[in-house]
Amino acid sequence: MSYSIVWFKRDLRWQDHAALAHAAQNGPVRCLYVIEPSLWAQADVALQHFEFIRESIQALDAHFRSLGGEIEVHVGELPLVLSKLWQESPFENIYSHQETGNGHTFARDIAVNKWCQQHQVVWHEFPQFGVVRGLKNRNRWQAAWEQHMAQPIEEIESLRFWKANSVTPLTMLAPQHLQHNPPLRQRGGRPLALATLNSFLKARSIGYRGGISSPLTAPDACSRLSAYLTYGCISMREVVQMTRAQIAQIPPQAVKQRSGLTAFISRLYWHCHFIQKLETEPDIEWQNMHRGYDNLREHEFNLAYFEALKSAQTGWPMVDACVVMLKETxxxxxxxxxxxxxxxxxxxxLHWRPVGEWLATQFLDYExxxxxxxxxMQSGTTGINTTRVYNPLKQAQDHDPYGKFINRWLPANRHVAPLLDLAVATREAKSKLHARRQDPLVRDGKNEVIEKHASRKVFSKTRAAHIKQPVQSNQMGFDF
Ligand SMILES: Cc1cc2nc3c(=O)[nH]c(=O)nc-3n(C[C@H](O)[C@H](O)[C@H](O)COP(=O)(O)OP(=O)(O)OC[C@H]3O[C@@H](n4cnc5c(N)ncnc54)[C@H](O)[C@@H]3O)c2cc1C
Known part of the structure; x- marks a missing residue:
């Protein structure tokens, strides 16, 4: 009996899973997760990512087992794993979600596509966020996002598993070289994703407005859904629809919660808006979004400063405390x-690329x-965003005035002198960046970046009513 492959990647759920729902309509399904050694050898991955995925797959497997099926975990490169399965028992269809991942997954998807063509296998890919593949015109993006979020949740009427009731125990061992698994990190799995969303919608969202800026209040005031969205334990559409339903339910006097939830929805929008940039231009993983900023920092990388930053030894307590919190959580x-x-x-x-590689391993929600x-954007190389420079001394005054956060994460008796004079170094950096910004060639190049990447979300009140022309917003609409 033939079957369809459902290839799970960063979509580790069973509800609102377009790939699984469509495959189920086509007969028995064989659910697959592949541990790709070359992917786990990349510089932007860490043990915490693997463990979170493992926990999420355990939850998925437990659900499938309750229905007499399983998710198979294979180790190997794609498309070699597909070849092996196909030779043992041919299939004609693969179902998966589109993935906007790093350069490695992009190249792997090209190889899988080629393999499918060679073997006359049809690969059905479904969008899982409001990200548009092959987007031609940014002006229509917002409407496409709304349309995706408004569609009904994908339901599965009946799920038949290939080789039902002959399941094998789930084993999923982390590649040995992987490091860094923060002791206090969030745990994976759909049940935890739902519990986190529910506690936010029902109670924690009251503190969202006003609570998300300070690292003291943010762990509770923020939704904490990012890792669950990154690994697809819950779908973006579910989160948007449940949030809108909650907004509709709360009484008119719950002004703070309503405005918190409205602000939260705008972050969900930004989630897809940012992923769209990489989908449209995969090179921004490696190259400056505005090439006019090339060779600004590339040749001046100070390794000693980078090491001091990574080991929480900059001497600026707010910075060092954040690095320690990140390591732990x-x-x-x-x-x-x-x-x-x-x-x-x-x-x-420091150039953003090595810093970003390190932070990618530190962020559980790395997307x-x-x-x-x-x-x-925070390094000033997009060419379209106003330079925002955060002074860590001011951030400490504003968001940790009594030193509670710093005391929580740094030893009381530590004596680390600042690496350099903050005011002088910041001034020099800003003037180097602004000099580049004034260059006529750099100014000219800006329009191209705006055309490709800038948000069209903000409409001019005066013009929109008459000509329905989107006004480009180079700024994010955040109000921190
Ligand atoms: C340098 C840098 C790197 C970042 N890297 C990541 C990353 O790898 N993965 C990631 O999910 N977020 C990233 N963010 C965005 C943001 O910091 C996190 O999404 C947020 O802190 C996650 O916590 P939360 O889910 O409680 O957020 P909430 O405030 O509750 O927001 C809800 C959701 O909205 C989205 N979101 C929130 N803020 C942003 C934003 N500024 N841009 C885009 N989407 C946003 C996220 O999906 C988040 O889960 C990064 C921000 C910076 C400055």
């Missing part, structure tokens, strides 16, 4: 992430599209 709020990158990019004058776009 795998998570930081947006403002503190932006501050870390800003310190690396301006006073320390290449958001990560590389944000690394570039």
């Amino acid at each position: 795998g998570w930081l709020n947006f403002r503190m992430r932006a501050m870390l990158v800003s310190v690396a990019a301006y006073p320390l004058w 290449p599209g958001i990560h590389w776009s944000q690394m570039q």
Whole structure:
């Protein structure tokens, strides 16, 4: 009896899973996750990512077992694993979600596509976020996002497994070279994703507005859904629909919660907006979004500064405390992430690529599209965003005035002198960047980046009513 392969990647759920739902309509399914050694040898992965995936697959497998099936985990390169399965028992269809991953998964997808053509296997790919493959025109993007989020949740009427009731125990061992698994990180799996969303929608969202900037309040005030979205334990559409349903339910006097949830939805939008940049231009993982900023920092990388940053020894307590928190928990709020990158990019004058590689291993929620776009934005190499420089001393005053956060993560008796004079180094960095920005060639190149990547979300109140023309917004609509 023939079957369809459902290839799970970063979509580790059974509900609202377009690939699984469509495969189920076509007969028995064989669910597959592949541990690709070459992928796990990349510089941007860590043990914490593997373990989170393992926990999520365990939850998925437990669900499938309750229905008499399983998810098979194979180790090997793609498309070799597909060849082996196909030779043992041929199949005609593969179902999966589209993935906007790093350069490695992009190249692997090209190889899988070629293999499918050679073996007359049809590969059905479905979008899982509001990200548009082959997008021609950014002006229509917002409408496409809304349309994706409004579609009904994918339901499975009946799921038949290939070789039902002959399941084998799930084994999933981490490649031995992998390192870094923060003791206090979030755990994977759909049940935990749902519990996190529910506690946020019902209670924690009250603290979202006003609570997300300080690293003291943010761990509770933020939704904490990022890792669950990155690995697809819950779908973006489920989160958007459940949030909108909650907004519709809360009483009119719950003003704070309503505005928190509305602000949260705008972050969900930004999630896809940033991933779209990498989907449209995969090179931004490696190259400056605006090539006019090439050779600005590339040849001045100070390894000693980088080591000091990674080992929480910059001498700026707010920076060092954030590095320690990140090491212990795998998570930081947006403002503190932006501050870390800003310190690396301006006073320390470090190029975003090595810093981004290190942070990718530290962030449990590492999502290449958001990560590389944000690394570039906070480093001033997109050419379209206003330079934002976060002063770590001011951040400490504003967001940790009594030193509670710093005391929580740094030893009380530590004496580390600052690496350099913050004010002088920041001033020099800004003037180097601004000199580049004034270059006529750099100014001219800006329009091309705007055309390709800038958000069209903000509509001019005066013009929109008359001509429905989107006004390009180069700024993110955040109000931290
Ligand atoms: C340098 C840098 C790197 C980052 N790398 C990542 C990353 O690899 N993965 C990641 O998910 N987020 C990344 N972010 C964005 C943001 O910091 C995290 O999404 C957020 O801290 C996750 O916590 P949360 O789920 O509680 O956020 P919430 O505030 O509850 O937001 C809800 C969701 O919205 C999305 N979101 C929130 N803020 C942003 C943003 N600024 N840009 C795009 N999407 C956003 C995320 O999916 C998040 O889960 C990065 C930010 C910076 C400055």
